Amino acid sequence: MCAETPEYKTTLNLPKTDFPMRAGLPKREPVWLERWEKMGVYNQLREKAKAAPRKPFTLHDGPPYANGHLHIGHALNKTIKDMIVRSHQMMGNDARYIPGWDCHGLPIEWKIEEQYRKKGRDKDQVPINEFRAECRSFAAGWVDIQREEFKRLGVQGNWEKPYLTMDFHAERVIAEEFMKFLTNGTLYQGSKPVMWSPVEQTALAEAEVEYHDKDSFTIWVKFDVVGAADLEGAQVVIWTTTPWTIPSNKAVVYGAGISYGLYEVTGTPDECWLNVGDRYLLADNLAADVMGRGRLEEDQWTRVRDVTNEELETISLKHPFNGVEGGEGEWDDIRDFRAAEFVTDTEGTGFVHCAPSHGLEEYDLYRELGMLEQVITYNVNPDGRYRDDLPFFGGKAILKPNGKEGNANAAVIDKLVEVGGLLARGKIKHSYPHSWRSKAPVIYRNTPQWFAAIDRPVGDGQDTFGKTIRERALTEIDNVKWTPKSGRNRLHAMMEARPDWVLSRQRAWGVPLTCFTLKGKLPTDAEFLLRNDAVNKRIVEAFEAEGADAWYEEGAKERFLGGIVNPDDYDQVMDILDVWFDSGSTHAFTLRDREDGSDDGIADVYMEGTDQHRGWFHSSLLQSCGTYGRAPYRNVVTHGFTLDAKGMKMSKSIGNTIVPEKIIQQYGADILRLWVAQTDYTSDQRIGDEILKGTADSYRRLRNTMRYMLGSLPDFDASKAVAAEDMPELERLILHKLSLLDEVVRDGYARFDFQGVFRAIFDFATLDLSSFYFDIRKDALYCDGDTLRRLSALTVLDHLYSRLTTWLAPILPFTMEEVWLQRNGEDTSVHLIDFPETPSTWRDDALAARAETVRAVRRVVTGCLEEQRTAKVIGSSLEAAPVVYLNAELAAIITDPETFADLCITSQIKLVEGEGPADAFTLDDVKGVSVVFAKAEGQKCARSWKILPDVGTYSFPGVSKRCDEALREKGFNPSDFAV
Structure with missing residues (x-):
């Protein structure tokens, strides 16, 4: 502790910072969001990559449905994705993230039908393109709402130009991808039992079904x-x-x-x-x-x-x-x-x-x-x-x-x-199976549908990966890295056992199956399906210009077939594609076609919930293997479901749901993000009031660590920075730990292990820094002049700041921006910075081994002092001057009593080689050490509060030699401090 004497207190190097203890995140986060948007941080990163080429890294966004406010599962999902993208960007990549939305299909169509029913309108009496226009407008409205909700979570991406499955180019590409199945011989019409919703009057895919008791x-x-x-x-x-x-x-x-x-x-x-x-x-x-x-x-x-x-x-x-x-x-x-x-x-x-x-x-x-x-x-x-x-x-x-x-x-x-x-x-x-949209039971019903045959040889000449879609998919599964690894087995088992893919739906809002059938022919006849490149070209050109609505315009059949074949000989298929075909094709118009997509059309990461093994992971693999002969992803990362605090599934009927918006209003988005980082997202996660309070407590402890550093760093002068090799052992030990932590952080982020990254940083910040290093070095930081010890400590704080701030930025983007702006100009952002490179010379395993020994001996000393403090013999450890008995091996390691006294936060310490008295304090797990308590001799320094024999013998009254020298260095006059 430092002196309370007013005159000397003003001479101390006490922490000074505007960084508040209370975060006030709910009110302050929107300000940073506005700042990032004005700065164009995401676009600056892309321009930075053009100027100095970086390795592309693309996370392909699994599209949510544009049909309602976000739930806690959305928040979990998008936060994990954002952590992946931000961390890989800061590790030197050009990390691109294009948000996307699924805009077609039953969920949106069902909402419009509900509106019709309330108004007493009959959907079948409405012109189809009028109905489709209402679906499009409904989806566009929810895209705008959800976009703002996602941005409020701190998710960084190309929000100005997301991908939408209802964009004209997207509808064109989806139709093109379907036509590849048409031309490669895997498309066929068959009559077989499929899961059918009598309420919605359409076939359903397994991923559109959920199971409830009936x-x-x-x-x-x-x-x-x-x-x-x-x-x-x-x-x-x-x-x-x-x-x-x-x-x-x-x-x-x-x-x-x-x-x-x-x-x-x-x-x-x-x-x-x-x-x-x-x-x-x-x-x-x-x-x-x-x-x-x-x-x-x-x-x-x-x-x-x-x-x-x-x-x-x-x-x-x-x-x-x-x-x-x-x-x-x-x-x-x-x-x-x-x-x-x-x-x-x-x-x-x-x-x-x-x-x-x-x-x-x-x-x-x-x-x-x-x-x-x-x-x-x-x-x-x-x-x-x-x-x-x-x-x-x-x-x-x-x-x-x-x-x-x-x-x-x-x-x-x-x-x-x-x-x-x-x-x-x-x-x-x-x-029993139920439709996940209407919640009504489904039945198996035989009906003519369109299928992609997954065991039929694919006639595209790409036999390198197997002749059938199933063979290709099973081969590709083993070329993908799965997190967790169990995801591989799950999808592999599904792919081994799955039937042919039902592509058709009997609905109106979607991309149609752009094909024609020859009248009078059976589906088994070779001429049944029209396979004509000129016809296909007309269709895709129309879709590019007008969207899929062109298929439903009056005279469409004549428009697409006229002059090529006789339109009267053909029937136009009016079914729409399974929405999973839409989302399964997104890699083609997002990764392949966009400038900010993936250079080779393959995503580095697909990341979704575990239910997507039968959903998006599954359909994307089938679709891509059917048209490109390979998987559209290199990594598949899976998260579990979000449960309430008791481990129950969240349900509106039970009343145990938690809305992200309310968490953000109460705590801020960074607390929600920190909850994500602290969970093992590969399993199901629990969330509730008490859990969030615990998360907020962890945040406060970490914030205080950052605040302490910020308070000390205004005194740091880069021109006086100390080289690592010239620092005291304690500083070199912290740099060694930083070098190890650097490896843990980079490896953890590379493996998408945010829980491991945060736990490692948090433990280091609270145990190695706040409870050890800062506690020991605050005396030198407050009281020393420009000593090697203090300058080394300031240099280490600067290294700590630059690393902790950037390492934590992917997890706590708002808070770390606040920390960054405390020391840097307003025209920059922590999110434009890479993780600093850590010199390999910082690593010193021999020093670390020695330090572990010293900390073990220190533990015996602090144990002895705690015993005396409990007995009220002393109030502060600075009142003590213990005698430490060491065996020969330890005595050879701990040789400097002044340095060891600093480590033990005592005023003095005496080191004795040999065995201590029988009543000395010992710990069973630390051999060769015993401590005899003794009070410090001398007077209490009025500036540092250390009790030393030489206090009062120098020019400045009531201080020790160290403080006397510091005061002279600062230019003070002894006469200014009358006792």
């Missing part, structure tokens, strides 16, 4: 056995949770490796759909459960005998509605019965009902058998109602327009009861 009807249905004399009259029982698919049943399958038996009912309760003498074929492992579902007790049924696979091979079945009056022969065909690999005996009955129009496994089975024509039905309309002419069930709805349960399931169950086809029924709660 209560479903569950039924056990009887199929009469035919064709096997010994089993005539018996029935095969199936179990399903989708009763509405029974009218579309075409087969039942069994498992070749499952043990089956013939079971007979021997007694029944009062209310039951079973009769004495009924015989059922069931999997042995499931028979007891099925009989129990039929309300039978264990003594009311018996196992008659085994049923072998050879017998099963002879069986055919009748549909429960076979021959029913009024059925008009709809279900009178004999149903197929065969083995299938996907059947198990873990639940159900051991037999699986097959409606290949509504199930992928069944569809694939009969596709491989070449029997699709015999088993495909078209019983369900786009709105989820049965076709009107379906006997008994025509017009019945699987779901109502509001997404609630329709009357189809109940109608089918009632009919099964009526015809004696039901063994049992019930309800089950299970995880």
Whole structure:
């Protein structure tokens, strides 16, 4: 501590800075944002790279939907991206970031339809391009809103020229990319079951589906056995949770490796759909459960005998509605019965009902058998109602327009009861797919769609990476670096198992499938699709000038085909592309086509949430492998989901959501960014009031460290800077630690490990600096004149400042700008600066090893002093002059009592080689050291507060030799300080 004497206090080199203790971030951050925008910081960096070429580094932005305010997941996502870009820029790259937005697709279209419904308008009565214009306007409005919200987070990028999937050039390129699938032979039209939203009346991709618990009807249905004399009259029982698919049943399958038996009912309760003498074929492992579902007790049924696979091979079945009056022969065909690999005996009955129009496994089975024509039905309309002419069930709805349960399931169950086809029924709660937009359940529905074949050889001549899209993708996955590494396995497994890509959607707002089909031809015919370069050229030129609306203008078909082929011979496809094809193509019109894109069209980083393994990472890889034969990214970085403080998923209905805007209003964006940096973003993260308070506390501690440095540095004179090799050991130790930290910071930023970077810097700032170095050196900084010790300390503070400020700038851009401006001109910015190069000569492992030994001995001394302070023998460590006993090895290392006294913050210290007395203070984990407490001898220096024998013997009254010399150096006169 330093003297309170007013006269001497004015002579001390006390910290002086305008840097406030209270940050006031919510009010001050917008000022810095305005300043950066006025300065054009992002553009200055690009110009800097042109003047002195730097290695390009591009993070390609996964486009959010332009349809609502930001949530905490957006804040997490964009902050991580900004840290990646800023850190790589400051490590010497030309780090480019082009923000982007997904502007097409169901989320935006759904919003316009909601507006229509409120006004009583019918979307189908509105001219399509008028409807599309409203979608475009809606998206543009939200782009502007979200842009400002992202900028408020401190995210730096090319906000003036973002990429939008609805820009005319983007729509042109998306169409061009689609046409590559058209021309390379991977595009085809097929009819297969896809996830379908009856509410939205469109096919959905897996990434557009989320799973929620749903209560479903569950039924056990009887199929009469035919064709096997010994089993005539018996029935095969199936179990399903989708009763509405029974009218579309075409087969039942069994498992070749499952043990089956013939079971007979021997007694029944009062209310039951079973009769004495009924015989059922069931999997042995499931028979007891099925009989129990039929309300039978264990003594009311018996196992008659085994049923072998050879017998099963002879069986055919009748549909429960076979021959029913009024059925008009709809279900009178004999149903197929065969083995299938996907059947198990873990639940159900051991037999699986097959409606290949509504199930992928069944569809694939009969596709491989070449029997699709015999088993495909078209019983369900786009709105989820049965076709009107379906006997008994025509017009019945699987779901109502509001997404609630329709009357189809109940109608089918009632009919099964009526015809004696039901063994049992019930309800089950299970995880079921829902549309992420309407939140309504979806169904599998067979419908003609357009697909990209991922196992068909790609006819583009790029066979270096494999002949098929799947082969290319699987190869490329191993050429990409994944953070975390588990991302590789996740996407690889998905790519191995995924079906063909459903490209088409039955909607209006998007890029159309720009192709034509020849009338009178089947999709399997070679001439079915028009593949004509001249036609394609006309289309893309129109899209470049007018956007995709050109496809929907009256006379479009004649415009694009006229003079090349006869327009009357062709049908124009009116489906739009899956929005994941749009976003999957963004690399082409952003990385490839823009001057500020990537030089080779490949992004250095794609960074999104873990759900994008089935979303954007997935579709981008498929699209790029289909058209370029390689992945569009070198690194894929994944973050988890944001949960509340209790670890629960955030939900508006629960009321546990946290809006970024409110956090910024209360704490400031830098606190939100610091929360991101302190989390392991590769896993799910928690956020809440107490967590943010802890983050704010960490921020305050770090801010105080920076403030201390700023307060001392006004005295730094660069002309008096001390070379590292001439500094005392304590300063050289700090430089050594800085050199190690430099490696940690650069390596961490390169690996996108912001938690590791911040933890390393924070620990260094609070433990090595605030609690150690600053505590020791404040005496010299305050009281010394231009001594080597003080000048060295100031030089080290300058090195610390330049590194800590720049190292932390990617994480805390507002605060570090404030720190930077305290010492630099108004016409600069920390974000225009690179990380300083750290001399390799600063590293001194031998010194560091010696210092660890010295700090261990120091710990014994401070432990002894703390014991005396607790006993109220002393109040300050400056009152002490302990005697330190050291063994020979330690005595050879610690030789200077004055330097060691500085380290221990005591006025004096005595070093003795040898073993201390039995009652000396020791620590079990520090061998060879013992300390005997003694009070310092002499008087208290009125300026430094150290107690020394020579105080009062110099010209300046009441001070030590060190302070006397400092006062003379400053030009003071002893007569000015009367005692």
